[in-house]
Amino acid sequence: MASNAVFSSAFTLPSPSSPSISRTSHRAAADPSRRRFAAPPFASISLRCGMVEPLEFGNGSPPCMPVVNDHVLPGLLVSPRTAGLGGNHDSRLRIFSGSANPALSQEIACYLGLQPGKIKIKRFADGEIYVQLQESVRGCDVFLVQPTCPPANENLMELLIMVDACRRASAKTITAVIPYFGYSRADRKTQERESIGAKLVANLITEAGANRVLACDLHSGQSMGYFDIPVDHVYCQPVILDYLASKTICSDDLVVVSPDVGGVARARAFAKKLSDAPLAIVDKRRYGHNAAEVLNLIGDVKGKVAIMVDDMIDTAGTIVKGATLLHQEGAKEVYACSTHAVFSPPATERLSSGLFQEVIVTNTIPVPEQKSFPQLTVLSVANILGETIWRVHDDCSVSSIFQ
Known part of the structure; x- marks a missing residue:
């Protein structure tokens, strides 16, 4: 969208x-x-x-x-x-x-x-x-x-x-x-x-x-x-939560996903405010800067609408590999939500590959036209x-x- x-x-x-x-x-x-x-x-x-x-x-x-x-x-x-x-x-x-x-x-x-x-x-x-x-x-x-x-x-x-x-x-x-x-x-x-x-x-x-x-x-x-x-x-969070609430997604179909163990507290707080949705965690192992390997998924996402929550999207490697795993585990739709759209190359190509129903970010960082894509939604803070x-x-x- x-x-x-x-x-x-x-x-x-x-x-x-x-x-x-x-x-x-x-x-x-x-x-x-x-x-x-x-x-x-x-x-x-x-x-x-x-x-x-x-x-x-x-x-x-x-x-x-x-x-x-x-x-x-x-x-x-x-x-x-x-x-x-x-x-x-x-x-x-x-x-x-x-x-x-x-x-x-x-x-x-x-x-x-x-x-x-x-x-x-x-x-x-x-x-x-x-x-x-x-x-x-x-x-x-x-x-x-x-x-x-x-x-x-x-x-x-x-x-x-x-x-x-x-x-x-x-x-x-x-x-x-x-x-x-x-x-x-x-x-x-x-x-x-x-x-x-x-x-x-x-x-x-x-x-x-x-x-x-x-x-x-x-x-x-x-x-x-x-x-x-x-x-x-x-x-x-209130800005993104407000927008997600307008999507009229059934609360029973929601699951909030943390893309790594370090973001669990952030995802849990987000899930609590989003109709107290269940939580899933992507277990990953990082082997270098801007490089990560997804290992396992903790939680059930089968038939669910997965909301991935992170503080920033840089090269999008972590969140894209997490989305791939969610689809493999049976997620119906995957949304990516992040406050800071750093979007270092090749983030735009990865995010627009069709894995995400929508990528929701805020304007804490300006998103130039060359980094925009159809699934991107920018909210103002x-x-x-x-x-x-x-x-x-x-x-x-x-x-x-x-x-």
Whole structure:
């Protein structure tokens, strides 16, 4: 199924006991003019999107954009976040985009009712990166949106220089919004004399001057401990769950599959929210980087619709071999769900080979037209990131979004 139309649906996840999310801060309670709208938690998500001019995304198709409440919003270009607040409340919140994913940054800014900050980024002839903020950020809460996706080293260096520019411009706080945190797979030593790249990158971001990091679906939760500054971990599961719920697949036919033992916790949490579906595990043995051999399947998938869940798809070797095994074991259909679409060659050819009914990813990493294929569906995480950014700026709870 191609993602050539804006997705729209409404559903309720099986979490009736989840507490509602209060969107009124302690400051708003004292000042009715600052009061913001109330909405239920992600346990009840409704999808409404009305855009004056739909943003162009990735391969030219409009993104799918879930929102976080049951009410019809006035549109992404008119956000309830800053409407009617008055004063200089929103003037202290600034969003700046790096060159890695400007489309996502624009969507986040639209959700917040802001315009992205003016910034000049260029390369010198020898490849050096130059960054200049073209507006004042003195005393502001600055959020820099820059995934460290391919080319990873270029985008990481650009993020560091952006942070440094904000620090030298006297920003009050600097939050590095990293939808995809590169080097996250190098989070431990598995062989002799290996580096732990995730810790090194965390040190670089901290030393550059960032006060906080906001990242989506880290490869492993332990990476948060590598930072000496606060880290807000944003979970993108609600976006994918919302979309899967619209597929009207019978819950009795569902089985959630972890492509490896390391992803069991992620798959179990996903299965619990997806009608408490049963869990299967692909047992594999990795014999090199980007190379794996599937050995066995733990669980029953015969006659089932298998939902494979992973945090990222790089070369797609693991998930394709897992899908092959699922078909051999009698799975009726196989869906691949992943937050980060790294799609290193030959991922596109492997994913479009006919093994998958649909490949569902998010736009934490931009998907260019040459990497698109008919089975690919791209969902937007702009609203979740925008909500998180607002709560950080407004000193509200972030974890309650995902409860």
